[in-house]
Amino acid sequence: MVASTLTSGSAFARRRRLHGLVKEGNVGHRVLEELLPHGKPLTQEREMWDYKSQLPPYPAPPNQTEEEKKDHAFEVASLIKDVVSFYNSYGGYLIIGVSDSPREIVGFSGDFDCDKFNRQVEGVVKQLIECIFVYHEIHAGAEIKTLGLLFIPQRPDNVVPKHLVKAPPTNSRGKAAYQKDTVYLRKGDECKPVSTTEDYVFLIAQGKRQVVDEAAPLVVSLTNNLRGRDPGFIKFIGREGYLQQLWVWLSDNYSPGKLLAGVGGVGKTTIVREFAEDIVRMPPHGLEYVMWFSAKQRYYIAASANYINTERIDFKDTESLLKAILQEYGYSPSEIKEEWSRVELEEEVIESLRTIPALIVVDDVDSLMVEEQNDVLHTMLKIVGRTFDRYSSSSRVIFTARLTLGVPKSQYLEVLGLDFDEFAEYVEMTAQQMGMDWNLVRNSRLYR
Numbered sequence: 259m260v261a262s263t264l265t266s267g268s269a270f271a272r273r274r275r276l277h278g279l280v281k282e283g284n285v286g287h288r289v290l291e292e293l294l295p296h297g298k299p300l301t302q303e304r305e306m307w308d309y310k311s312q313l314p315p316y317p318a319p320p321n322q323t324e325e326e327k328k329d330h331a332f333e334v335a336s337l338i339k340d341v342v343s344f345y346n347s348y349g350g351y352l353i354i355g356v357s358d359s360p361r362e363i364v365g366f367s368g369d370f371d372c373d374k375f376n377r378q379v380e381g382v383v384k385q386l387i388e389c390i391f392v393y394h395e396i397h398a399g400a401e402i403k404t405l406g407l408l409f410i411p412q413r414p415d416n417v418v419p420k421h422l423v424k425a426p427p428t429n430s431r432g433k434a435a436y437q438k439d440t441v442y443l444r445k446g447d448e449c450k451p452v453s454t455t456e457d458y459v460f461l462i463a464q465g466k467r468q469v470v471d472e473a474a475p476l477v478v479s480l481t482n483n484l485r486g487r488d489p490g491f492i493k494f495i496g497r498e499g500y501l502q503q504l505w506v507w508l509s510d511n512y513s514p515g516k517l518l519a520g521v522g523g524v525g526k527t528t529i530v531r532e533f534a535e536d537i538v539r540m541p542p543h544g545l546e547y548v549m550w551f552s553a554k555q556r557y558y559i560a561a562s563a564n565y566i567n568t569e570r571i572d573f574k575d576t577e578s579l580l581k582a583i584l585q586e587y588g589y590s591p592s593e594i595k596e597e598w599s600r601v602e603l604e605e606e607v608i609e610s611l612r613t614i615p616a617l618i619v620v621d622d623v624d625s626l627m628v629e630e631q632n633d634v635l636h637t638m639l640k641i642v643g644r645t646f647d648r649y650s651s652s653s654r655v656i657f658t659a660r661l662t663l664g665v666p667k668s669q670y671l672e673v674l675g676l677d678f679d680e681f682a683e684y685v686e687m688t689a690q691q692m693g694m695d696w697n698l699v700r701n702s703r704l705y706r
């Protein structure tokens with residue numbers, strides 16, 4: 259039994275202490291001292307804690323009606339959604355036995371078999387999440403109340419965010435407990451589906467799921483071989499949807515490669531370059547290198563309607579690409595033996611990617627002969643697939659090309675032109691860069 263005492267410090271200090279308790283796996287009185295100071299709940303719920311008046315009895319009580327069975331399954335699935343949201347984010351605690359309105363301690367004395375519940379969670383996300391459930395007695399005014407404490411660990415950095423892959427049950431009114439095949443996170447006081455690029459960056463990038471002083475943020479930068487941008491580049495505009503889909507791909511357990519396909523000039527290379535720079539600044543755990551290889555022979559400068567030749571071409575076929583990758587890994591030309599067969603080259607690249615996982619960009623594949631395009635794409639997909647671990651972050655490969663090259667729909671992203679507002683912003687920016695006066699109104703017929 260514990261009489262909670264008020265812990266001093268700011269809201270940030272409380273978050274930092276709670277994060278430390280989560281890391282310890284602490285389910286003792288110190289947790290209650292943080293979340294029930296002076297025996298009273300905090301006025302707010304946040305990323306690492308939530309208050310609930312009850313838990314659904316687990317396992318289900320016997321002799322339920324069909325409607326009761328459906329409602330019970332819905333409540334359990336909703337709890338699973340909450341647990342996975344906390345797990346994907348910071349981890350945290352559910353305090354059971356606290357009403358919401360008014361927020362006060364009411365006590366909890368229900369049955370909850372946490373081991374069986376953990377096994378059901380594993381069936382939904384295909385990952386064991388080892389929650390712990392304990393009872394505590396606490397002084398609440400003049401009374402002694404029993405509370406439940408459900409501890410949810412934080413997802414390890416080397417584990418990809420968990421999707422809810424099992425179809426959700428519906429309650430007696432037809433409402434689903436969650437969205438199937440969706441990643442959830444804890445954001446503020448809500449457990450909600452990931453919906454923005456920032457959400458994916460938070461879940462995937464190194465250091466984002468730590469509680470650190472914002473005045474001294476963690477700075478991480480990946481080793482990379484990125485060179486200067488295309489000569490015609492001024493500023494990245496729009497394309498948020500494509501960047502978000504690439505972050506979604508990065509959290510996919512089953513997809514080591516992605517192709518961006520579209521006609522020339524729609525911005526495939528620009529999108530991938532922006533994504534690669536994001537990865538360099540905010541790297542996922544497990545990735546250690548960003549490598550860029552281009553077969554592009556010349557650039558088109560839209561503002562001047564001219565082509566200019568590239569300074570260098572990184573590869574002209576599959577074999578030269580494999581050698582370029584090895585050289586980026588530090589192999590000297592003399593170490594790459596002339597007598598090595600194609601298979602031996604592939605095995606050397608596979609071993610390097612396993613040792614130092616990398617994001618490899620293979621840009622402008624369609625500069626090659628048609629037969630070489632397919633060979634480069636399918637060889638690299640095979641190689642990266644050999645190094646891929648669906649349970650953790652590992653090497654990935656992105657291609658850009660005009661054609662889809664026979665890959666299934668799930669493996670390519672069709673890139674279209676700018677939408678109207680993005681186009682207008684691009685035109686105005688380009689006009690300014692060229693020193694032109696630009697007075698055309700956006701809603702004019704000519705503009706459209």
